[in-house]
Amino acid sequence: MPRILDVLRLDAESDLSERAIARSLSLSPSTVGNILARAKEAGLTWPVPAHLDERKVESMLFPKATGIPKIRTEPDWSHLYQESKRKGVTLQLLWLEYKNLHPEGYQYSQFCERFNQWKKTQQLTLRQEHKAGDKLFIDYAGPTIPVIDVETGEIKEAQLFVATLGASNYTYVEAQWGQDLQSFINGHVRAFQYFDAVPELLVPDNLKAAVKQADRYEPGITRTYYELASHYGCAILPARPRKPKDKAKVESAVLLVERWILAVLRNRRFFRLGELNEGIRELLVRLNEKPFQKMEGSRKSLFESLDKPAMKPLPAKPYEFAVWKMARVNIDYHITIDYVHYSVPYTLVKQEVDVRMTEFVVEIYHHGKRVASHRKAHRKGQMVTEPAHRPKSHQKHMEWTPSRLIQLSKISFGLNRRLNRKQNSSK
Template identity: 55%
Template sequence: MAAERLSMRTIKEVLRLKWEKKFSNKQIEQSCKIARSTIREYLVRAERAGLNWPEVSDLDDGRLEALLFSPSVHAECSEKRNLPDMEYLRKELTRKGVTLRLLWLEYRQVNPDGYQYSQFCYHYHQWCNKLDVCLRQTHRAGEKLFLDYAGQTIPVTDPLTGKTIDAYLFIATLGASNYTFAWASFSQDLPSWIDANVRALNFFGGVPEILVPDNLKTGVTKACYYEPDINPTYYKMACHYNTVIIPARIVKPKDKAKVESAVLIAERWILAALRNHAFFSISELNNAIAEKLEDLNNRTFQKMNGTRRSLYETLDRPALKPLPASPYVYAECKKVRVNIDYHVTIDGHYYSVPYQLVKEQVEAWLTATTVEILFKNRRVASHARSTEKYQHTTLTEHMPKAHQKYLEWTPSRIMDWAGKNGPNTRQIVTCIMERHRHPQQGFRSCLGIMRLAKRYSSERLEAACGRALLLKAYSYKSIESILKTNLDAQELPESSPEKKITHYNIRGQEYYRQEESAHA
């Protein structure tokens, strides 16, 4: 392989010393610290290009390089050797079992005078290096918060059973200051993810403009390069804090290089530092993490002045948006369908929704104390959460009008309504409901009797009820028959005095009085 080419600045200095200062090659060698053979080569190249000193001083590096190192010879050589198709090589290498050496052997079969294996690999790697150009990102203060879990876990021992449970380390870091937060939990499920995010925002004391998580299943329901689907609960949390979520692209760790670096640092300065410690509870572990985290954020940078905390106080902290008045309360989202009785079933309990939504699919947001039901992102019902299985929580306004009117009728209300018509009407209604095992079974008869007042009159209904009481005819049909036959207009029969019955088998009350006195 050819020797590494000197910089254009050094070559210019060689030409200046030779042509302007009239130095010998030995003096130039001592001044520039380069071999005389190299000096001679560049002087020959300059003479072939027809250059002189005043002209060289006005040329930029690119123009000088083009004149000194003409690509004509290299191009002719490359054309003669037939440089391989680099894009073809890259695609072939993605196939299982294909190696660069295999591709080189195939290349040499077609091009016997082509490149040797080392040059073949060199040109391919040079081409690859130009593909993945890294963009150095400049993070604005308070703009992005990067979130991820560390790959390494921490064992926590159960003091009762002696079994160890792995805890996962959540990492969050701000883009501008690298100020870092860490928290351990036993799971990476949705409640743990939301709890860690809320704790991170409280730790930073403000809200960034953008949250940049990895494509973790709990945060991103469906990973997509262009339009990832955010978990509804995570999205609602972001709305509560007035921020947005922009996940990192799939298999693009450079999108979240900040948190990848923070994870690496946390594994070195937190997890590695705690490797010889035994933890018997998650709270004990998080207390130890908090101490190490304090040291990490207060440690001076190696290549710049200040610490993560000092940069946070001067850059990120003033730029963060304020936290809301109350922290986000975890709410789980469930999609449920409204049953024909206008109720939805959640954990075995039935909650009502407006009857117009029968057979529609709705979203139920569940907290520890409430059940909130949304239809097309609009709240349609809210209930206190109940743990009683197979019971109903029903609001009257969710019921159809007919159902509402039915529920309005109670025994006391029907009796009061009948009492407004008269005492006989009230008494007959009371007798009807008392004759049934359940008062509701007599509602229909009572309502029918009350409606007779519209067909006849209140006075006639009161008189008919009086006759029905005398006859002990406690039914709607009896009273209707009395009204139809105008029996209510007739005078009620007076109750006749009791006739004393005399018979030789009847001793009478005088006999028992004598018996009582004799025994006395």
């Protein structure tokens, strides 16, 4: 059961519903409900005790099932749905009434799961409402801006990263060389610095570009994106595919950026990415201070009075970009990452570990616990070994260095000479 600890964290530290938590973590709503229900029964709350890692929590909440499944009485979901719309009627109340009529019926988690599955088959429309400080919508503009290399004359196309707040429409824009993961993540970091605050939710457009990858280890939202959200204390709620209402805000912002920034810069020539971003920043200030046509104020004034007070403060340090990978420990108690070999405790031989790499550090985790940390090396084939990771026999063997053997040979030779002199003098 993946991301149990993330589910407990978001349920305790955010105002998200179970369905929103499920979308944020790429889980089904039934899974989130099941986790929270079992945690409540087990008396497990966030933060969990330090001695419990993801694996122990999973075994505690999801022991192996035994026995034969019972046949349950199926509720009248259509009737329950109509009842749920009445004021004060909750799903838990409907379940209690159902259990009174059918004691052998579904438990609460299964009841909620089946109810949600039934609702998926209905044609429902959700009207989007944006609370102050709630959502930040993220996307890339379609058109690009050419940047000329001064030395070679080569033209490179810069991508435009766009982030806009739901309530005030206050917008951040920057040029990047590509839509890779590092550019995408660092764009978020600089957007938070521009807002000088953090929203409750991040809403990327269908996990495009750097977020959605054909990755066996981390399909969907990458672990780096989750880590960014955890660092800033927010959650990720990706826009649903083929649901234009989910991303209407950022599409409108992209359209404005194309009209008020791209169109204005169309005849200017740029030779550095930094020069381009300086030009964008000047026009961005103008865009955010431009008065609304159908209401008083501007994006900036609305942001300062509405969004900013409701947003979270920035953490003490900005997020440092890190990439997560998975590796298997070789029989020499080393893992290989980017052609460099890093040691781990020898007890983890042949086991899989998670590897977190920043610009300078490589950290190795096993079941969520850090087991090794090394300074990042860049020379291919290099061995980075912590002596304490070796078994005792190997540590003793490594003590017999060439210099030590030479020293012992000299001592032995000296002792033999003195012994021979003593024997000759006695004769």
